Amino acid sequence: MKALCLRSRLKQFPRNNNVFRRYISSLPIYTDTNLAHQLHTIFTKNPNTSPDDDPDLRALAPFLNPKLVETVLYSFQSWNRAHIFFTWASNQQGYSHTAYTFNAVASILSRARQIAPLRALSVQILRSRCPMTPGALGFFIRCFGGAGLVDEANVLFDQVQSEGLCFPNVYAYNCLLEAVSKSTSVDLVDAKLKEMSHRGFVLDKYTLTPVLQVYCNAGRFDKAFDVFNMISDRGFLDGYLFSILALGLTKWGQVDKAFELIEVMEARNVGVTEKTFIVLIHGFVKQARLDRALQLFDKMKDSGFVPDISLYDVLIGVFSTAKELDKALGLYAEMKEFKVQTDTGIITKLISSCRDEGELKRLYTEIRRDMNLEALTMLYNSLLTVLVNNGSINKAYGLLRMLMKKGCNNDLQGDEFCWENDPNADSFCVVIDGLVKAGKLDMAVGLFRDMPKKICCKPNLLIYNNLISGLCSSDRLEESFEILREMEESGLVPSPFTHNSIFGCLCKRMDVAGALDLVKKMRVHGHDPWIKHCTLMVKELCKHRKAVEACKFLDDVVEEGFVPDMIAYSAALDGLIRIKEVDLAMELFRDIVARGNYPDVVAYNTMMKGLCQVRRVAEAEELLNEMITKGLVPSVVTYNSLIDGWCKNGSVEAAMRCLSEMFDKGREPNVITYTTLVNGLCNAGRPEEALAVWNEMVAVKGLVPGNIAFMALVHGLCKCGRTNEAAVHLREMKSRGMKPDGYVYTALISAFLAELNHPSALEMVKEMADEGSFPGKLDKNHAIARDAVIQLLRDSRTWSSIRDLIAEGKIPSISMPDIESEGLDGCIT
DNA sequence: ATAGGGTTAG
Numbered sequence: 001m002k003a004l005c006l007r008s009r010l011k012q013f014p015r016n017n018n019v020f021r022r023y024i025s026s027l028p029i030y031t032d033t034n035l036a037h038q039l040h041t042i043f044t045k046n047p048n049t050s051p052d053d054d055p056d057l058r059a060l061a062p063f064l065n066p067k068l069v070e071t072v073l074y075s076f077q078s079w080n081r082a083h084i085f086f087t088w089a090s091n092q093q094g095y096s097h098t099a100y101t102f103n104a105v106a107s108i109l110s111r112a113r114q115i116a117p118l119r120a121l122s123v124q125i126l127r128s129r130c131p132m133t134p135g136a137l138g139f140f141i142r143c144f145g146g147a148g149l150v151d152e153a154n155v156l157f158d159q160v161q162s163e164g165l166c167f168p169n170v171y172a173y174n175c176l177l178e179a180v181s182k183s184t185s186v187d188l189v190d191a192k193l194k195e196m197s198h199r200g201f202v203l204d205k206y207t208l209t210p211v212l213q214v215y216c217n218a219g220r221f222d223k224a225f226d227v228f229n230m231i232s233d234r235g236f237l238d239g240y241l242f243s244i245l246a247l248g249l250t251k252w253g254q255v256d257k258a259f260e261l262i263e264v265m266e267a268r269n270v271g272v273t274e275k276t277f278i279v280l281i282h283g284f285v286k287q288a289r290l291d292r293a294l295q296l297f298d299k300m301k302d303s304g305f306v307p308d309i310s311l312y313d314v315l316i317g318v319f320s321t322a323k324e325l326d327k328a329l330g331l332y333a334e335m336k337e338f339k340v341q342t343d344t345g346i347i348t349k350l351i352s353s354c355r356d357e358g359e360l361k362r363l364y365t366e367i368r369r370d371m372n373l374e375a376l377t378m379l380y381n382s383l384l385t386v387l388v389n390n391g392s393i394n395k396a397y398g399l400l401r402m403l404m405k406k407g408c409n410n411d412l413q414g415d416e417f418c419w420e421n422d423p424n425a426d427s428f429c430v431v432i433d434g435l436v437k438a439g440k441l442d443m444a445v446g447l448f449r450d451m452p453k454k455i456c457c458k459p460n461l462l463i464y465n466n467l468i469s470g471l472c473s474s475d476r477l478e479e480s481f482e483i484l485r486e487m488e489e490s491g492l493v494p495s496p497f498t499h500n501s502i503f504g505c506l507c508k509r510m511d512v513a514g515a516l517d518l519v520k521k522m523r524v525h526g527h528d529p530w531i532k533h534c535t536l537m538v539k540e541l542c543k544h545r546k547a548v549e550a551c552k553f554l555d556d557v558v559e560e561g562f563v564p565d566m567i568a569y570s571a572a573l574d575g576l577i578r579i580k581e582v583d584l585a586m587e588l589f590r591d592i593v594a595r596g597n598y599p600d601v602v603a604y605n606t607m608m609k610g611l612c613q614v615r616r617v618a619e620a621e622e623l624l625n626e627m628i629t630k631g632l633v634p635s636v637v638t639y640n641s642l643i644d645g646w647c648k649n650g651s652v653e654a655a656m657r658c659l660s661e662m663f664d665k666g667r668e669p670n671v672i673t674y675t676t677l678v679n680g681l682c683n684a685g686r687p688e689e690a691l692a693v694w695n696e697m698v699a700v701k702g703l704v705p706g707n708i709a710f711m712a713l714v715h716g717l718c719k720c721g722r723t724n725e726a727a728v729h730l731r732e733m734k735s736r737g738m739k740p741d742g743y744v745y746t747a748l749i750s751a752f753l754a755e756l757n758h759p760s761a762l763e764m765v766k767e768m769a770d771e772g773s774f775p776g777k778l779d780k781n782h783a784i785a786r787d788a789v790i791q792l793l794r795d796s797r798t799w800s801s802i803r804d805l806i807a808e809g810k811i812p813s814i815s816m817p818d819i820e821s822e823g824l825d826g827c828i829t
Numbered sequence: 830a831t832a833g834g835g836t837t838a839g
Contacts, residue, residue, distance in 0.1 A: 462830070469831085497831050532834040539835080570835040605836040640837040675838040712839040743839070 035063055040075045043085045051088040064095040073104040079112035090124070099125075099132035103139045110143035118147055122156045129165065137166045138175035145179020153179040154188060170196070174206040181210030184218035205236040212241060216248025224248060239265065243276035250283035255292050258283075262296065274305045285314050293318075306338045313346055320349040328353040329366060336370075347375040351382045360386060376421040384427055388434035397443060400431045404452065424456045429463045436470030444470060445479065459490070465497050472505035480505065496527040503529050507537035510544070512553050519560050528562060535568040542575025550575050551588060563596055570603045577610030585610055601627065605637045612645025620645055636667050640676055647680025655680055659693075671697065675709040682716025690716055691725075707733075711744045718751040726751065727760070742768060742775035742785065749788045761788065762798040769810035 042056055051057050069089050076082040086105045089095060102125045109118045122144070132140070137160060144153035157176050160166040168176075173196055180188055189211050196203060208231050215224035228245055231237055242265050249258040258280060265272050277300040284293035297315065300307060312335045319328035328350055335342065350367065354360045360383045371379065380403070387396035403423050428451050435444035448467055451457050464487045471480045480502050487494060499522045506515040515537060519529050534557055541550040550572050554564050569592050576585035589607050592599055599607075604627045611620040620642060624634060639662050646655040655677060662669050674697035681690035694713055697703045705713075710733040717726035726748060730740060745768035752761035765788065768774055775781040789811060792798040805811050 465831080495831090500832090530832060530834090532832060535834045565834090567833085567835045572835090574835070600835095602836045607836095609836065635836085637837045644837075670837090672838045677838095679839060706838095708838055710839095715839055741839095747839090 035060060036068055036071045036075065039068075039072045039085065043072075043081050043088075044076070051084065052091075057088070061092040062094065064089055064092055066096075066098040066101050069095075069097070069101045070104045073101065073108060076108075079108050079114055082108045083114070083117055097125075097128055097130060099130055099136035099140070102128075102130070102132075103136060103143070106140050106143035110147045113147055115147060115149065118144065118149060119152060122149075122152050126156070126159055126163065126165075129163070132160065132166045134166060134169040134172040137168060138172040141172065141175045141179055145175070145182070148182070150180055150183050150185070170201045170204065170207065173201065174204070174210070177207060177210040177214075181213040182217070183214060186214060186218045186220055186223070189214045205231065205234075208236065209241060209244070213244050213248075216244055216251075219248075219252045221249065221252070221254075237270070239270050239273050239276060242270060243273070243279070246276070247279055247283060250280060250287060253287055255284050255287050255289040259292050259296065262299065266299075272299075272303065274300075277303070277305060278308060278311060281311055282314055285318060290315075290318050306340065307335075309335075309340055309343065309346070312340060313343075313349070316346055316349045316353075320353040323353055323355050325350075325353040325355070325359050325363065329363070332367065342370050344372075344375055344378075347371055348378060351379050354382065354386070356390070357383065357386055357392075373421045377424050377427070380421060380423065381426050381430055384430045384434075388430055388437075393431075393434040393438045393440065396431050396434055397447070400427055400447070403427070404450065422452075422454075422456060425451075425458060425460050425463065428457065429460065429466070432463055433466045436466055439474075441470055441474055441476065448483075459487075459492075461492055461495060461498075464492060465495065465501070468498055469501040472501040475505060475508065477502070477505050477509065494525070496522075496525075499525065499527050500530045500533060504533040504536065507533045508540060510537065510540045510546075512537070512541075512549065512556075515553070516556050516560070519557060519562065523560055523562075529557070531562075531565050531568055534562075534564050535571050538568055538571040538575065542571065542578060545575075545579050547572060547575030547579050547581065548584070551584075558595065566592070566597045566600050566603060569595075569597060570600075570606055573603060573606045573610070577606065577613070580614070582610045582614050582616070599627075601632050601635050601638065604632065605635065605641060608638065608645075609641040612641055612648070615645075615649055617642070617645040617649045617651075634665075634667070636662070636670055636673065639667060639669075640672050643673060643680070644676045647676060647683070650684075652677075652680050652684045652686070669697075669701075671703050671705055671709050674703065675705070675712045678709070679712045679716055682713075682719055685720060687717055687720035687722050687725075690720075707738045707740075710738060711740060714740070714744050715747045718747040721751070721755075723748065723751040723755060723757070723760075727764075739771065740768075740773070742773045742779060742781050745773060746775060746781040746784050746788070750784060753788055753791060758792060758795045758798050762792055762801055765789065765792065765811075766801065766805065769805045772810070774811050 038056070039060060042054060042060075043051070069086070072085060073082050076085065082105060086097075086101070089101075090097060102121065106118065106121055109121065125140070137157070141153045141157060144150075144156065153176060157168065157172070161168065166172070173192060177189065177192060180192075193203070193207075193211065196207070201207075208227055212224055212227045212231070215221070215227060224245060228237075228241065231241055242261060246258040246261045249255070249261065262272060262280070277296060281293050281296050281300070284290075284296060293315065297307065297311065300311075312331055316328045316331050319325075319331070332342070332346070332350060335346075347367070347370070350363060351360070354363055360379065364379060380399075384396045384400065387393070387399070400423060403421075428447065432444045432447055435441070435447065444467060448459065448463065451459060464483065468480045468483055468487075471477075471483070484494060484498065484502065487498070499518065503515060503518050503522070506518060522529055534554065537553055538550040541547065541553065554568060554572060557564060569588065573585050573588060576582070576588065585607065589599060589603065592603070604623055608620040608623050611617065611623070624638065624642065627634060627638075639658055643655040643658050646652065646658065659669055659673065659677060662673070674693055677693050678690045681687070681693060690713070694705075697705065710729060714726045714729050714733070717723070717729065730744065730748065733740060745764050749761045749764045749768075752758070752764060765785075768785075775785050789802055792802050802811075
């Protein structure tokens with residue numbers, strides 16, 4: 001009894017040494033204050049020496065007794081000291097812990113949430129075989145429950161019984177149930193309830209409350225309502241039990257039922273506590289039931305409670321995501337009425353409730369006085385963001401510039417805002433980013449240069465990255481390097497994005513040496529160069545017929561330890577093929593596997609195209625078989641390339657066969673397939689079949705031919721001498737809004753001239769001239785067009801029209817001397 | 830607050 005008394009008195013003391021010392025000196029005789037003090041001092045002051053080596057401790061050990069140990073345990077501020085002392089005491093000869101010393105250390109460890117030592121303690125208490133009263137067991141179990149060690153509590157509860165150390169009473173059971181109450185262990189609860197009734201225990205309120213809690217946690221409302229009714233029948237019902245049930249229902253989405261329960265409480269005059277209101281409103285909001293949340297919120301106020309800031313915060317938060325500024329402001333006004341102190345979180349939510357500039361300004365006028373400088377800057381930055389997102393980048397820029405002018409005051413003309421705050425780095429970030437996105441790089445750089453040299457405006461990584469990336473996209477590489485240098489000097493570490501922005505720019509410029517230098521630097525930073533930039537380098541080099549250099553670049557990148565992917569290699573393959581280095585391409589293609597990549601369908605397509613173009617269709621066919629063997633599925637592109645190859649190789653039959661096979665294989669031919677065939681058939685002098693194929697594409701397959709397809713057909717028909725049909729398709733093409741180019745017109749004109757149909761040829765020249773499609777001097781078709789014009793000038797039916805076109809400048813590229821030299825000066829006035 | 834690049838038709 002005395003020990004219990006002592007413990008509870010000790011617990012009231014804050015863990016403060018002076019207070020403790022004063023207390024120690026007032027202790028009654030039965031505790032040796034001097035001893036307790038000495039032990040406390042030794043364990044506090046020598047944290048580094050092992051207690052076992054301490055001669056002073058060895059001297060004190062024989063005087064240990066449970067009461068002393070308990071006193072000393074509670075005297076430590078740190079759980080760790082207490083634990084060390086407890087362990088030391090455990091090992092002293094002649095001393096044994098009692099349930100009370102175990103409980104003392106258990107409560108200390110539990111409060112400090114020291115799970116592992118607590119677990120060890122449950123083993124130790126069993127091993128020590130110390131007997132305990134049901135009350136002591138209950139206390140111990142509650143320590144475990146408080147630390148969340150539900151299973152351990154349960155096991156221990158059973159073991160102390162089977163070992164005969166304790167026979168639990170209702171209180172001990174209740175403690176166990178309380179420990180279990182945070183869990184969803186319905187089975188465990190049921191088992192314990194059964195045990196209790198077997199033993200003839202009367203279930204009281206403290207039994208049934210945790211039981212209800214567990215049923216609610218597990219969503220077992222059938223059982224929960226049974227228990228609830230049982231509690232009600234026994235007359236135990238109170239607001240707390242209602243709130244457990246209501247909150248459980250809420251957590252399981254049954255908001256309406258929870259709300260009904262509150263109404264029942266009101267009807268029965270069971271007071272709903274403030275905490276219940278708060279917890280339920282939060283729960284309703286979490287369940288996205290703003291309607292009920294607001295209803296309950298009103299009830300709460302009707303009951304005379306002043307809602308706390310957390311409720312205003314969460315409700316304003318909902319209105320803020322819905323962008324309902326008015327409703328958010330309504331709550332805010334109410335909050336002020338209740339004199340609830342606002343905070344930054346709420347101000348932030350109000351700011352993000354604003355949809356546009358107007359709303360931000362309104363908000364500013366309404367809550368200006370409640371905002372501190374930090375909040376003002378936030379509002380200001382929101383305004384800048386809104387402006388930037390609405391495309392008013394100039395306005396955002398202007399505002400920021402205005403703010404940068406010190407002594408910003410009420411005279412700011414034309415603006416209702418009065419900013420007395422300073423912009424911060426975020427302000428600049430928003431505007432610089434906006435300027436970069438709007439392509440106003442010079443302004444962005446200028447603003448960056450003018451950033452005030454203050455800590456709050458120190459450019460951050462995002463600013464540097466955005467600026468460097470913007471400059472790089474505009475090929476302003478030198479400035480990017482300069483800014484990168486400044487960035488590093490300022491102590492910021494470039495991110496992979498920073499380096500890759502510059503790397504991409506170097507690749508776009510085809511600066512192979514520069515790119516490789518940077519890759520070396522990046523490797524030091526542990527940054528991978530983005531392969532898409534390597535691919536870009538390859539593409540650009542290939543565009544300039546430098547496919548060999550591209551391959552070398554890829555090799556060098558590999559040398560640095562970064563292996564490009566198949567896409568980069570495919571680009572290189574294509575580049576080699578474009579400069580007719582098919583054998584080199586083949587070599588690379590075979591080498592790719594050795595580099596750890598597997599050629600994919602696109603790579604095969606590229607290779608096959610290359611072979612077909614140099615009439616090595618048989619090899620292309622071999623590749624087709626190879627890819628199928630490797631489990632790759634040929635695409636429409638694959639077949640299209642092959643069809644083209646066969647057509648150009650004189651085997652139109654094979655191409656046609658392929659077309660029907662495509663259907664079988666489920667690779668639906670597309671416009672390109674048909675166009676290729678139309679072209680091939682016309683070249684083979686088979687216009688009827690070409691028209692049939694065309695018809696199948698349009699009428700049967702419902703495909704929509706584009707510019708190139710139409711031009712192939714028109715050109716092909718001209719070639720076959722089907723000029724009139726060609727002209728019909730030209731009409732159709734134009735009626736569908738497509739614009740034929742000089743190539744097609746020239747074909748038609750030549751064809752009409754060949755048929756000696758000068759009037760029709762003239763029509764075509766007119767159309768071509770009217771559309772400004774007359775082939776320029778550098779155009780392959782220029783000579784043909786010019787010859788046609790000359791021929792038409794020689795014909796009395798057509799010459800005057802041609803003369804007019806020349807006079808109007810619609811045939812600009814035919815120079816006078818050209819015509820005069822033909823001796824036709826009489827035709828031109 | 831950050832990926833997405835390679836292949837086919839006159």
